[in-house]
Amino acid sequence: MRICAIPLKPGTLAEELGLLIDGATNYAIYMLDPQGYVTIWNRGAERIKGWTQAEIVGRHFSVFYQPRDIAADKPAADLVRAAAEGRLEEESWRVRRDGSEFFACVTMTALHDETGALRGFGKVVRDLTEQKAAETALARREEHLRSILETVPDAMIIIDEAGTISSFSAAAERLFGHVEADVIGRNVSVLMPEPDRGRHDGYLADYMGGGERKVIGRVRLVTGLRRNGETFPLELAVGEALVGDRRIFTGFIRDLTERRRTELRLQDLQSELIHVSRLSAMGTMASTLAHELNQPLTAVTNYLEGARGLLDDPTPETLALAREAMEDATAQSIRAGHIIRRLRDFVAHGAVSQRPEPLNLMVEEAAHLALIGARAAGVRVVTDYSSTDAMVRADRVQIQQVLVNLIRNAIQAMADTPRRILTIATCPVDDHMQVTITDTGGGIAPGVADRLFQAFASSKPEGMGLGLSICRTIVEAHGGAIWATALPDGTEFHFTLLRADLDDIDGG
Template identity: 60%
Template sequence: MLEELGLLIDGATNYAIYMLDPEGRVTIWNCGAQKIKGWNEAEIIGQDFSIFYSPSDVAAGKPRRDLERASLAGSIEEESWRIRKDGSEFLASVTITALRSGNGALRGFGKVIRDITDQKAAAAAVSRREHHLRSILATVPEAMIVMNGSGTISSFSSTAETMFGYREAEVLGRNVGMLMPESERAMHAGHLRTYLETGVRHVIGSIRVTTARRSDGEEFPIELAVGEVSIGGERIFTGFIRDLTSRREDDRKMRELQSRLVHVSRVSAMGTMASMLAHEINQPLTAIAAYLETTRDMIGDSKDGLLVEISEALQLAAAQTLRAGEIIRRLRSFVDGGDTGFRLERLDALVNEATSLGLLGVREAGISVTMTIDAGLGQVFVDRIQIQQVLVNLIRNAIQAMATAPTRHLTIATAPDRDGCARVSVGDTGAGIDAAVRERLFEAFATTKESGMGLGLSICRTIIEAHGGRIWAEAGPAGGTVFHFTVPFAGEDQ
């Protein structure tokens, strides 16, 4: 029986099993102890067990204190660092049991040691990975919801808590339908049932835009992606949800801005035309008034009743002609110097906002874009909508100029210019513009487009000059054309 017990103890090679006498000297040493600690039986029998402790533990009296604790309590268990024969340390799971005879006399101690260094390292690695995963899930913009095959929620990320307004404890164990509007719940349940019965996917593995419901009842648009995994034969679904509210609001603002810019473009075009017409019509009106006045003077103070009536009619006609001229002069004055929406604006923000509209569709057109926007230029005193209209016009012109070009690269840049101005540049790699045509580009009705009216660049010049800047075009360094315009920086009085 004792031989079989010895074989059993020696067979437990993953455990160091040994005995100590009441003074702490080693009396029995198994093969597992030799494998874990490095000493063979001949080397260790009779040695004090403090040899297994670190010098600092020995100096602190820990070996004797451990035996005292085991003697009083009958047995102690702990995790502690131990020393091998080669001096290396390992983390050990330690059990010390006091061995007593039938009359209670202490006969010694039994010790069981297990090396748990790798186990603890693996557990720590798993813990670190879990912590890293949790930190990622806590910071990603998408909400994450985990549910079982019946739609019962088992995990609800912190982003989901913020998005939906529920705490995780409020939703765990409840059906995911609680996060959907009434109209979506039945549809979702039907899709899930169909998938479980037939395997036909409707939502899983794809991204779709739908509607969700917050805890306060507010419905909001979301982008939903659902993945599936099978664990132990059980289906687990994970939903990743992105709130599209801000995107929808940005789209709405973009459409509103586009509408305003189109409106300003039309108003500016009409204003330019009105100013031109006022200038052109004023001269013939002045001539008409002069001819009427001259004819009336030629009649003089005639006594003929008919001529007197004709003279009075001529005088009235001349007065109305002068009145018409005055109305036109006022219209021109209003167009040239009317009320404006001038405000202090950051040029980089203004340009970035305009380019987000002007660059719509460039990727589909195969155009690459380089933007060099100096964020430190400071503020300008401008009508934001009008300056953005100029920039959008120049960008769209550049895109059209490269429609058939083999190389399509658009550059947009801001930089300080002379005389306290900021310069904005838009360049293309199109066919370029002939120097003679370039000189009159900014004149009304001058155009290089077959279907163009020739008013866009004229309006741009009117806007920029009204801001105290200038606009011009020059040949690009690698072909194409670069348009520049300047606007003054805001002064201290502004």
């Protein structure tokens, strides 16, 4: 293969080489003699270092070094090293004509003639100040971000398209019990219990294939798996980003263990408070209940005493009367038993369990208990139950507690009024059933109306103001609402309960 050289006129090559060197304005290109004095200086060197060719040619290159480097005799050492090794490359600080410093990439090459004698040195210098500043700023931002991620309570995990973990924050280490080195490069499913572990890669593949967004951009409650095999509840939010042509997913994770424990404790305390409220309600009704129970028990005693007297000298007529007395005693004992059963059910401290219940029957049972002694107090009761015996999803004991509280409050509100009419009504409202208790009492005190359902708000001198607050807690826990309406001659209390779906009824 022949290589054809293009003939050049004398001096042309040197001129074109000079033009090429001067055109490289982003690089300081210059030459030194063997002792380090500048002999050639391009325009890039003028722009970067600040000296013109006339000012710098003939001066020693040590003027480009920092004072401390000059004191350490670094310029001479660099010449010796470049001559010995043939080439020197480094990144270090240099000085401009105005005394300012810049970070430079320096290449010094030893130049020899045909005999091997040292002719001087060629130097190429590139200003890296802006690049160094950008790298430093980036490093600082990364360090700042790393310090934030190491101190925030939420764990952060980054995975790639295949589910492989590429970043595992300090909070994630504390949360899952793994150190970052152990999980980097492993599939994120190692942090999940079954069946999520076996399904995760399939979910990810479906999404990458254009499937539905089930996790991205949403907050979900899921279960995590610690290194020791313990499972725990967590809140997961996943974000998606494109880095070049790669897709990454960042998961932010919050441990819900303490929150769940607190919620369970609050539920226990709430259940205990509701139970105490039932006992308190029974305490306020104690005298009325004692009177109501005393009537059937006294009747039973009288009937049995009479029957025993008739049996002292039995005849067909006395036996018939004794039998009738025994039947009456049985009826009265059953009546007392009903009262005791309602009390036992009402005061029962069982677990909260919402199930489909017939609303009208539930209201009627509670009314029987709450209205004990109402007739003797001159209260006339009017009922207006819905014609559709709708089912509601409720904890029967708790909702009956609401009913007893509202009915007893209504009776007390009418204690000093001449007209005493209590109305109990049920009716459907959209997907709820509504219960309304109406009295003809003196109404709600203006100072209490705005905070009627708040704890410790009461218009009764001896009241603690917990009854209506507990009623609101119970109703809202059932997905309903409770409110009061002022009337010209009384008050209406309303509350709603969700209707039970047919599936709930069938499943119940």
